[in-house]
Amino acid sequence: MTLPPPPPHPPRPPAPRRWLGGPGSLQRRLLLAAGAFLGVALIAAGLSIGFVLHRFVRGQVDGRLDDRLLSLVSDLRPGPGGALSLGRDRDGPPFDRPRSGWYWQVGRGGARLGSASLEGRDLSVPEIPRRHRDDDGPAPADGTGPWGEGLILRILTVPGAAGQPPTIVAASAPKAALRGPVLDALRTLALCLGVIGLFLFAGVLVQVRLGLRPLRRLRDQLTEIRAGALARLPERQPAEIRPLVCEMNALLDQNAANLEHARAHVANLAHSLKTPLATLSMALNDPGSGRDGSLARLVDGMDRRVRHHLRRARAAAIGGPARSRVDLAAHVADLRLVLTRIHADRDIAFASEIPDGLGVACDPQDLDEMLGNLIENACQWCRRRVRVEARRAGAEVVVRVADDGPGLDGEAAEAVLKRGRRLDESQPGNGFGLPIALELAELYGGSLALGPSDLGGLEVRLTLPA
Template identity: 30%
Template sequence: MSKLLQPRLRRRVLVTSVAIIVLITSALAGVINQLYSQSYMAAYSSELVAQMPMVVAQLNRAGLIKDVDKWIDSVDPSDTDYMSVVCDMTDYTIWMSDEAEEANIGNICSELPEDIPVPTLIETENNGSFIAYNMSRDREGGNIYQLVVLRSGESYQSSLDQLHKRTTFYLGLFVLIAIAFLIAAFHWSFQPLRKLAAQLDQMTEAQRDKLDDDFPMELQDVTLALNRLIQISNDQKGRYRHAMDDLAHSLKTRLAATNALLDDKDIACPDLNHRVMEQISQMDELVQYQLKRAMMGQQGLQKDQTELKPAIDSFSRLLSKVYSDKDVNLGYRFNHKLKLPINRNDLMELLGNLLENAYRFCISEVRVCVDEHDDCYMIRIEDDGPGVCEEMREAIFQRGIRADQLNPGQGIGLSVCHEIVESYQGTIHVETASIEGAAFVIRMPKH
């Protein structure tokens, strides 16, 4: 129902175009109707004139006009602007009325067209204009004579000129009005496109995050695609920003370990070089991992099986150097050949953050336990430190939130762990450990 109520661009253009067509057609119909009315009236009048002899004959036959000659003599021919001429077959004027002689029309018959079925405007050689009509055609003694009625065409010409001017004026007025309506119609019809352009400009200036949803249906696919594209771009920017934060957080531990190695005077030079190169290699892997994660997202990383024990041993050696002031006992409780269904880089990132937190907050003991079930692995990383208070146990997995406000940090590590575990459809939460500290519990599905 909501789609039916949405404005349509085609509907806008259609409605406005139909309205303009109806308006112009109605106006033109009025003008044409007026012109046809005048033409019809002229034709009707000419038909009446043509039938006048028949009417006189009918009246005479009926005895209504007793003496036609007397009736004709009673008519004053000077009280009219009509003139009469009789023409023969050679277009010679053999007779003309007194009014025609006074008008000095000359041999008008030579200038008449061959057939005059309706009143016709003619121009004479002396620049005169007349309306001529063939009243009758008679044959006598082998000759054909035609009676032509004439009338001065000056008033008709003047009226015709005025009619042309009025018609031109009104048609021009109609065209101007139509253009104005068309401009207004296009302005209204394409207002959604201007709105779309304005909103895109606002987005380029960071004044809005997405396009509105109230565009016409013809633009819905475009706006939805643009919103998806913008969302993808924003997600990618967010991934790059988070990847750089995660990279900085991960490199911090490696750099601390490298500094600890360089400060240890008891390590022989060849062994020191080997360990430093190992840290550099791990940092290079971290950079490549975070860049790939930023470009493809967590779901784009290859899933494989990774041994748990070598990864923990690597961090044990690293963190023992970083926290050399503590005598930390790292305990294991899992099959040393155990492989987890997780990408190696993801596992290193996950263990690195959790073990680094455990070493930082523990007093002297850290434990790693894994229980295998039919459909998942339950991984527990415990320490005997102060633990995490109930109020912070969910918030600490949000980016930028830290349970420990006394020591420096950005609150990134646990949010990274949460993102990695979620990408494998797993879960992570924190509870109280059996050794009274914090226990981070991960449920990792087997498939």
């Protein structure tokens, strides 16, 4: 049974550069919720303050009109034949401006006295609302002036003497006297509330970013663990995420222990099978053995079991925390030194184009096995030139091993990736190099592809996680 290769690690998403964060982020949710609550609070505060301002200005206007009513009543003098008269002139500003909306009128029966602003016209005094009829003070009312303007009225009823009708004293102010100051105050209030809201939202924004900074730092630390720069998460964390960090460290320790157990299991297995495999191999290679079919089947069965347990152990290694960051240039340089000595008689021109600091996330021994098989194959089939180059491609590293040998067509390229298949029996080898490299690459979530090289031969593209 062959275990399927584990899925590749997804590339780390780029950190959101927007202040509000990306869709679905905690920062975005917190800021949107805070903005909504701040907006509702500011609107409610504006409405409440506007209501208070309206009542305050209305109280000021009503007080001014009530003062006018009381002064009119105090100056009212009885005249001959039931006529009305005032002890002194009450047409001071603003009741002296025609059509200003600031009017007063005193009426008893058919007699009338009015302010100069009425220009001789009568002020239509509405009926006092029922809820204010029994009050001793002035009653509020809304009405319309002689020229159709909206008015705020205060009406005072003074009972008459025996047999005389009551005296109705009314004073009015234009509704603009109430609406204008309120609107001016509300504009200033809206500006102030807007500035306060911006400062409050800025404070919430800074608070959210500072509060989420430990999570961003934890994400970076996990990335360093996956890249091999850290073995465990630092335990010095805020109290809210310290339990999470402890659980993650415990999981990392458990995975490390499982990895060591798996490696020990593979080592024991390899040691126990080394002697019988060597014996069977010698027996099969003996010219007099005649390639016994039962021995061949036994070797094939043991080979399948060994590969099965190796896959299990490698899968545990891939999933554990022990993946380290391996410097690609250093390993290629070591392999180059070894292989140029092995093929010293062929004078191979070996070129390496690998940026400094470029690394892959895999086990060093696995990297040596993959690169060793690929470069050894290139050195074996090249005429004179071998080139190894690597570059970063997002979250992966692509290694290209090219030679100027005879190359392969499409069908031959598929054939050589099958275990034990060799196209030229005259060359040394057993046909396991490229399939092993492919299997290791897939276990790390990478790939292996063959194609033509610009040198004229074969190019092998090995893809591994960065």
